[in-house]
Amino acid sequence: MSLKERLAREIALTGPMTVADYVTRCLHDPAEGYYATRPALGAQGDFITAPLVSQMFGELIGLWAVETWHRLGAPERFRFVEVGPGDGTLMDDALRAARVAPGFLEACDLILIEPSGPLRQVQERRLSQADVSPRWVSSLTQVETDAPVILIANEVLDCLPARQFVRTEGGWAERRVGVTDEGGLTFGLVGISGGFDKPPYEIEPGQVIEISEQQAAFGRDLGALVHQASGAALLIDYGRDRPGPGDTLQGLWRHSKVDVLEKPGEADLTQWADFPAVLEAAIRSGADVTGCLGQGAFLRRLGIEARAERLSSARPASAPVIARQLDRLIAPDQMGELFKAAAIFSPRSLSVPGFEA
Structure with a gap:
């Protein structure tokens, strides 16, 4: 049946x-x-995420993590956590970029939060040659709080209905x-x-x-984790940065929208991230939060345009492709404004990279 x-x-x-x-x-x-049986990411799958658009995305997230680590005082031990790592591309690119920071990788306890068995296997293959060996857990509540946490959650909230x-x-x-x-x-x-x-x-x-009870619970648990351990969590997703109405439920199959009732289990179903509800729940758990930035503005602050220029100079034949990738990530009519970035952090004195006033 x-x-x-x-x-x-x-x-x-x-x-x-x-x-x-x-x-x-x-x-x-x-x-x-x-997600339990047939997640299909990438150009040949059902949908594509920012890390699969360009290596620049994961590299900049890695450098964001390095700068956050420095602002936390470069602790000798910290948890580097990714929630919903997809096929592992983001973390692979982030760890490669982090090689520029002496001591970062040595201090890193890499944790991947992934409930999907098939995706864990993909991530294990992708990161088999990484500088840091990951370990997997199934939920935020399984992350220890005896060391600072630097956490990435890219396109996670939209999977919480x-x-x-x-x-x-x-x-x-x-x-x-x-x-x-x-x-x-x-x-x-x-x-x-x-x-x-x-x-x-x-x-x-x-x-x-x-109204997403699951997204609010995620914000509550994430706020509690960051409050207890100290550190910062970066959330990037498509969704709303202010309360408002709207039916955002959609099904994606082979990069096309499909009837959400037609293919149960065969298509990816998503709804917009509710950043206000998530951040409010984190505050109630004792953490502090930033406001929301469009993904384009956030990546510009991290230096994506300079990175694109360096890549184009090093590989002139690839310059047109790199320009298209850059446009996909930051242009207002692409991912630049629909996708938002926000951070949950503790202590209050911490200045989170990319969100400075």
């Missing part, structure tokens, strides 16, 4: 499923979930996944009188708001 058939049967027995629960099942079902609520003429309703008479999956509305905090902004009838 396929995942789609199992979901339809479960919904028929227990009632309509929240959007968040549906997305979680599609991504992580042990037998047929997308949100429930969807709709303002109707008759009040609030939740959008849920139900079953048609023919046994297919469909969206419908279930009237509610409570169960969520109504937004502090105006919502017109028909508009959708998204």
